[in-house]
Amino acid sequence: MTSSENSNVILEADKIHAWFGSHEAVKGVSLSAVMGTVTALIGPSGCGKSTFIRTLNRLHEEIPHTRVEGQVILEGKNIYERGVDPVGVRRKIGMVFQKPNPFPSMSIFENVAAGLRLAGISKRSLLAEVVEQSLKQAALFEEVKDKLKAPGTSLSGGQQQRLCIARALAVKPPVLLMDEPTSALDPISTAKIEELVMELKKDVTVVMVTHNMQQAARISDKTAFFLMGELIEWGDTSQVFTTPKVEKTEQYITGRFG
Amino acid sequence: MDDKAPRPSGGSGPSGTTFVRMIRKQTPQPRWGGRRYTRARLSLSDVKRRWVSRFGVFFLYCLTFLAVTPLLGIFIYIVNKGIPGLNRDFFVSLPKPVGETGGGMGNAIVGSGILVSLTSIIGVPWGILLGVYLSEYASSRLARWLRQCIDQLSSIPSIVIGLFAYAMIVVWTKHFSAWAGTFALLIILVPIVARTTEEILKLVPQHIREAGLALGIPRWNVTLFIVLKGVRGGVMTGVILGIARIMGETAPLIFTAFNNQYGFSGLNQPTASLPVQLYTYAISPFEEWHQQAWTGALVLVGIVLALNVISRILFKKSEVRRD
Ligand SMILES: Nc1ncnc2c1ncn2[C@@H]1O[C@H](COP(=O)(O)OP(=O)(O)OP(=O)(O)O)[C@@H](O)[C@H]1O
Ligand SMILES: [Mg+2]
Numbered sequence: 001m002t003s004s005e006n007s008n009v010i011l012e013a014d015k016i017h018a019w020f021g022s023h024e025a026v027k028g029v030s031l032s033a034v035m036g037t038v039t040a041l042i043g044p045s046g047c048g049k050s051t052f053i054r055t056l057n058r059l060h061e062e063i064p065h066t067r068v069e070g071q072v073i074l075e076g077k078n079i080y081e082r083g084v085d086p087v088g089v090r091r092k093i094g095m096v097f098q099k100p101n102p103f104p105s106m107s108i109f110e111n112v113a114a115g116l117r118l119a120g121i122s123k124r125s126l127l128a129e130v131v132e133q134s135l136k137q138a139a140l141f142e143e144v145k146d147k148l149k150a151p152g153t154s155l156s157g158g159q160q161q162r163l164c165i166a167r168a169l170a171v172k173p174p175v176l177l178m179d180e181p182t183s184a185l186d187p188i189s190t191a192k193i194e195e196l197v198m199e200l201k202k203d204v205t206v207v208m209v210t211h212n213m214q215q216a217a218r219i220s221d222k223t224a225f226f227l228m229g230e231l232i233e234w235g236d237t238s239q240v241f242t243t244p245k246v247e248k249t250e251q252y253i254t255g256r257f258g
Numbered sequence: 259m260d261d262k263a264p265r266p267s268g269g270s271g272p273s274g275t276t277f278v279r280m281i282r283k284q285t286p287q288p289r290w291g292g293r294r295y296t297r298a299r300l301s302l303s304d305v306k307r308r309w310v311s312r313f314g315v316f317f318l319y320c321l322t323f324l325a326v327t328p329l330l331g332i333f334i335y336i337v338n339k340g341i342p343g344l345n346r347d348f349f350v351s352l353p354k355p356v357g358e359t360g361g362g363m364g365n366a367i368v369g370s371g372i373l374v375s376l377t378s379i380i381g382v383p384w385g386i387l388l389g390v391y392l393s394e395y396a397s398s399r400l401a402r403w404l405r406q407c408i409d410q411l412s413s414i415p416s417i418v419i420g421l422f423a424y425a426m427i428v429v430w431t432k433h434f435s436a437w438a439g440t441f442a443l444l445i446i447l448v449p450i451v452a453r454t455t456e457e458i459l460k461l462v463p464q465h466i467r468e469a470g471l472a473l474g475i476p477r478w479n480v481t482l483f484i485v486l487k488g489v490r491g492g493v494m495t496g497v498i499l500g501i502a503r504i505m506g507e508t509a510p511l512i513f514t515a516f517n518n519q520y521g522f523s524g525l526n527q528p529t530a531s532l533p534v535q536l537y538t539y540a541i542s543p544f545e546e547w548h549q550q551a552w553t554g555a556l557v558l559v560g561i562v563l564a565l566n567v568i569s570r571i572l573f574k575k576s577e578v579r580r581d
Contacts (some may be wrong), residue, residue, distance in 0.1 A: 057472060059471060059472055062471055094472070095469075097472075101466055103469065104466065106488070114470075114473065114484065115475065118473075118475045118476075119474070167473065168472075
């Protein structure tokens with residue numbers, strides 16, 4: 001990495017370990033993301049991708065009997081520092097989950113506005129503006145502009161997932177984590193979301209878990225390969241996919257195991 | 259059994275696309291012995307099975323009828339007996355002394371309204387918050403202990419709760435009061451609301467909570483404004499059922515709120531209620547009072563029934579909205 005790139009690092013994980021009870025699911029992963037890039041995390045099922053990504057916004061600790069060790073530096077500050085409020089951290093790091101999860105019995109509008117509202121913003125005109133902008137960013141506005149009052153759960157799966165992206169974007173986080181955001185979607189919705197991610201990276205740094213090699217190759221700048229809780233290889237996507245340094249990586253991306 | 263649709267015949271049908279064949283290969287097909295199912299002739303065992311089934315259904319209808327008859331019977335009987343005394347006076351007048359005709363249960367209706375409202379105003383938020391605590395901090399030791407206590411509490415006979423409230427409040431303040439009645443009713447209402455709220459909150463999937471947390475919303479706000487709001491219909495159902503229950507409670511009020519023939523005169527004073535007034539009149543030897551008791555019963559049943567119906571509607575609505 002050159003030094004100019006280095007200064008643009010927005011998120012850096014430093015020797016992250018994560019446990020469920022006594023089971024160590026992530027074993028010392030160090031990784032960093034440069035501003036305005038997409039990082040793809042790949043690896044076989046159960047290798048700790050979700051667990052790792054959830055340590056980045058301190059969501060892992062919400063599960064009882066879990067533990068995290070190591071540092072995550074966000075914009076120069078360690079989010080695991082004593083006294084740091086996880087709520088503030090999560091406002092800066094949005095997250096989109098595998099299963100679309102709009103809030104039940106909230107309208108489309110309310111879903112997108114939820115983050116701002118519960119942060120204390122109640123000015124109707126401001127909310128309306130941010131909601132529209134976020135829905136546009138998530139490429140959903142045209143489809144829902146006439147039914148913003150309809151329940152969020154009344155949308156199709158793909159629309160719901162874009163609603164969740166809009167909801168995450170509404171609080172304007174500099175970083176967006178996505179855990180297999182397209183694995184529950186049809187090819188057209190998937191393509192839409194991929195397009196969206198490429199568009200988004202102007203404003204947001206994206207870290208995305210995916211099981212789809214083509215997807216990783218298409219949209220990411222960096223790729224990280226996980227295996228059994230460890231980071232096996234990490235580098236530019238083109239390099240990882242064409243000339244992987246580690247044999248395991250090559251075996252995985254060519255589909256010989258996993 | 260009449261099978262109109264032909265069953266799949268294990269690959270002997272017209273050849274599909276390769277894709278379909280692939281799927282077929284993966285999903286094991288039931289074997290039908292190569293023979294297609296048509297409207298087969300009924301064998302003797304089929305006929306027997308049909309009749310057994312018909313008899314079973316008939317038997318179930320009978321049981322249902324048996325269960326519903328007393329309910330309908332009670333309802334019709336009460337309506338019959340109660341209607342003659344149902345007039346404006348019944349709702350607004352105070353009871354008349356024995357021997358005089360007329361009068362009503364205005365005191366009891368107002369008193370019940372006050373007791374139930376007061377109990378609800380205090381008990382509903384309390385019960386909901388308790389339920390939230392029980393569900394969101396389910397595994398903490400305090401929560402487990404509380405849950406045990408609440409379950410035990412709901413199995414105590416209400417007359418015992420009345421005695422307890424008497425010993426705690428009435429003996430201490432040296433007089434019957436609406437507060438003492440409210441205290442007793444709270445002991446009944448809070449556990450009901452807490453437990454239904456807890457059960458309903460547990461139906462909300464964990465990933466909804468995580469979505470809220472990941473947005474940078476503090477935990478209590480996630481719980482109250484996202485999780486609880488999402489199931490408010492269900493929670494309201496529990497609340498209304500609880501209110502309907504305390505509406506009809508007599509035993510806890512006899513030694514606490516007691517009765518008051520002169521209308522409501524303050525929360526520190528004895529207070530009438532529909533069930534207690536009804537009980538007093540029903541055990542009296544006077545014919546006019548019996549009529550009042552029947553009409554009181556009709557009004558009480560009407561209110562409780564209305565509350566139950568409302569809760570049903572709310573629950574239906576909340577279910578529709580969930581998916
Ligand atoms: N809630 C949990 N409690 C206990 N162990 C868990 C829990 N969630 C995950 N694990 C364990 O942690 C390890 C890593 O799981 P994780 O979900 O991070 O895998 P993953 O790489 O995201 O897999 P997938 O691709 O299937 O989503 C697994 O061995 C799993 O069994
Ligand atoms: Mg996962």
